[in-house]
Amino acid sequence: MARLPVDPEGFIRNNTALEAPAMVPEFKLWLATEYVPIWQATEAWLEEQNVDPPYWAFCWPGGQAIARYLLDNPEMARGKRVIDFAAGSGVSSMAAARAGAASVIANDIDALSLVAARLNGEANGVAFNVSAEDWLAGPDGLPDADVVIAGDVCYEREMSVRALAWLRSHARLGRLVLLGDPGRNYFSAQGLEERARYDIPTSLQLENRGMRETVVWRVLPHP
Numbered sequence: 001m002a003r004l005p006v007d008p009e010g011f012i013r014n015n016t017a018l019e020a021p022a023m024v025p026e027f028k029l030w031l032a033t034e035y036v037p038i039w040q041a042t043e044a045w046l047e048e049q050n051v052d053p054p055y056w057a058f059c060w061p062g063g064q065a066i067a068r069y070l071l072d073n074p075e076m077a078r079g080k081r082v083i084d085f086a087a088g089s090g091v092s093s094m095a096a097a098r099a100g101a102a103s104v105i106a107n108d109i110d111a112l113s114l115v116a117a118r119l120n121g122e123a124n125g126v127a128f129n130v131s132a133e134d135w136l137a138g139p140d141g142l143p144d145a146d147v148v149i150a151g152d153v154c155y156e157r158e159m160s161v162r163a164l165a166w167l168r169s170h171a172r173l174g175r176l177v178l179l180g181d182p183g184r185n186y187f188s189a190q191g192l193e194e195r196a197r198y199d200i201p202t203s204l205q206l207e208n209r210g211m212r213e214t215v216v217w218r219v220l221p222h223p
Contacts, residue, residue, distance in 0.1 A: 004111050004112055004115065005112070008111075011112075012030050012057075012112070013030065015057070016030040016032050016033070016057055016116075017030070017031065018030060018031075021064050022200060023061075023064040023068045023198060023200045023201075024059075024067045024068055024095065026098070027067075027095075027120070027124050028123055028124065029089050029090075029091060030119055031089070032054065032058060055088055055110070055113065056088050056108070056110065056112060056113035056116040056117070057089070057116070058088075060088060060089075060152040060182075061182040061202055062150075062153070062180035062182055063087075063088055063091045063151030064091060064180075064198075064200055064214070065180035065182075065196070065198050065214040065215070065216050066149050066150075066151045066180040066216060067091045068095075069178065069195065069196045069216045070095040070096055070099045071095050071098060071099060072196075074098075074100055077096045077099040077101040078100035078101065080146035081101070081102055081145050082096040082101045082104045082145065082147045083143050083148050084106045084128075084149050084150070085107055085148065085149070085163070086108055086150060087113065088108060088117070088152075089113075090117025090118070090120045093105075093106035093121070094120060094124055096147070097126040101147070103128075103129065104128035104129065105129045105130065105143070105145075107130070107131045107132075108130075108132065110132075111132055114130040114132060117130060131143075135166065145170065146175060147175065147177075149178045150167060150177075150178070150179050150180070151180035151181075152181065152182065153179070154185075154186045155184050155185070156186065159186075160184070160187065161186075164188075164219070167179060167219045168191065168219055168220075168221065168222075170219075171219045171221045172221040172222075176218070177218065178216055178217070179192065179216070179219055180215070180216050180217075181217065182212040182214040183213065189217065190223050192217035192218065193218040193220055194216075194217055194218075195218050197213065197214070198213070198215075199211050199212070199214075200212050200213075200214050
């Protein structure tokens with residue numbers, strides 16, 4: 001299992017800067033302004049301490065889309081128990097909290113991601129809980145929630161299959177399940193209902209285009 005740097009908060013602050021994501025200018029997050037330096041810095045840690053790649057240092061379009069949708073439609077989260085799967089930078093968790101959710105849990109198996117998410121929440125005056133549990137492999141079933149959100153989880157074949165099955169299990173319990181996806185290779189819209197669509201500017205260092213059309217989908221109980 002990956003470990004944290006000796007000073008995780010210092011590592012994040014030294015390798016990122018507070019920036020406003022393109023689609024969610026209401027927030028400022030600790031983000032990498034350039035792709036190469038943060039990746040090289042983390043590769044050095046990988047060699048020394050087995051730290052995961054810094055996916056948390058970028059505000060991916062799927063998460064931005066979920067955040068934008070919740071900020072524009074706060075009734076979706078207001079007063080609800082929200083869980084954010086593979087939360088990354090925590091931008092979707094922040095939006096759910098800002099929308100008035102009764103509780104929010106940002107979940108990610110990358111411990112450094114959760115440190116970054118907490119720092120991002122503090123920078124914007126929003127609070128939420130964090131969980132490093134592997135929800136896809138957990139023996140205790142599905143976490144309690146009224147609303148389940150996930151952004152950009154279809155980037156690998158196995159991850160996509162497992163994540164969509166897990167999300168659909170929540171939908172079968174009558175929960176609102178929202179998935180943000182910018183057309184990743186292993187995404188399928190089967191059994192999904194479109195809720196919103198956004199054009200989100202992206203970095204050519206991270207994506208193969210400068211703009212990603214990103215959709216917020218509701219996951220339905222059955223394919």
